[in-house]
Amino acid sequence: MKQFIKFEERNLAEELIESAIRFKSSPLIQQEKGKGKRIGLIFLNPSLRTRVSTQIAASNLGIEPVVLNMDKETWALEMRDGEIMNKNTVEHIKDAAAVLGSYFDLLAIRAFPTLSNKMEDMDDFTLHQFIKYAQVPVVSLESAVRHPLQSLADMVTIKENLQGKKKPKVVLTWAPHIKAIPHAVANSFSEWALGCGHELTITHPHGYELDENFTKGAAIEYDQEKALEEADFVYVKNWSAFQSYGKIIQVDEPWLLTAEKLKNNPSAKVMHCLPVRRNLELSDEILDSERSLVQQQAKNRIFAAQAVLDKILS
Ligand code: CP
Secondary structure (H helix, E strand, O other): OOOEOOOOOHHHHHHHHHHHHHHHHOOOOOOOOOOOOEEEEEEOOOOOHHHHHHHHHHHHOOOEEEEEEOOOOOOOEEOOOOOOOOOOOOEEHHHHHHHHHHHOOEEEEEOOOOOOOHHHHHOOHHHHHHHHHHOOOEEEOOOOOOOHHHHHHHHHHHHHOOOOOOOOEEEEEEOOOOOOOOOHHHHHHHHHHHHOOOEEEEEOOOOOOOOHHHHOOOEEEOOHHHHHOOOOEEEEEOOOOOOOOOOOOOOOOOOOEOOHHHOOOOOOEEEOOOOOOEOOOEOHHHHOOOOEOHHHHHHHHHHHHHHHHHHHHO
16 A cells, blocks of 8 residues: 555455554554654644644654644645746745655645635645655545545444444434535545445535535435434534535524434434534534544544554555
8 A cells, every 4th residue: 555545445444444453452563663764744734633643653653753734834835837936835846745755754644625626626636746746655634525544543433333233324414513614524434434335324404415426325315313313323524515615505404413313312323523513513412422432533543544554564
């Protein structure tokens, strides 16, 4: 495996899930494997979990992590090839990524979408510019369209909570938000849940349909109450509109997930990638209850990243 930017195939996903579970029980079992290697963790956007969990994962394997907040701490980057750089950008991605590729054995990049240039976002333009010019293995720390490390951690968390179910019913439910939020987590979750063979229902208000490239094979249900029936796992997430790209469409119905909405389903577990807006996306009563898997998901981010880095080192 030379890069990790999306779901590739079920066997590989299952191998990574098993590996993450092994690392969770013995985090330092391969602590010499990455000795002498260095990973650059490049953030063009904020992060708590991804930043820290990937550093810990690298350290557990003996890899030295170096974090670079490229949005604040380095020169303003020009991403487009062939530009006359007579405006605000100071350094071209071609030069910066080549330099980073010569400093590091691996690079990991977080590059959110613009939510204004749909075509560029859908092509994962920034991520691919890094890949093109860095010439070393690249791991996505969330790109314009996907967040595969989060999804791998989510699949590990589902596996840990299956309680004997072979094909769990997994529901991805839209939640309210005050800002326009990217589609990456929802896209990736759908891609991985379907890829891993789970039964997936996606529920959202009209106008919030996701890119069909990610949802083919899922049931789409506009009635949240109906979608939640007999769910084993409920994944809560906001995303902005995809068709009316990056827009927030007014929704009058209450889409906040509450304990009341799950009262007929006492065994359903609730997931969220965090950060979460309490009592806007998810109620306190759910987040602070036995149903909630959010802390387990966050912890599993370490071992998901460790499984991926270990596989790349192999
Ligand atoms: N879930 C997640 O990626 O969290 P951060 O944005 O804090 O890294």
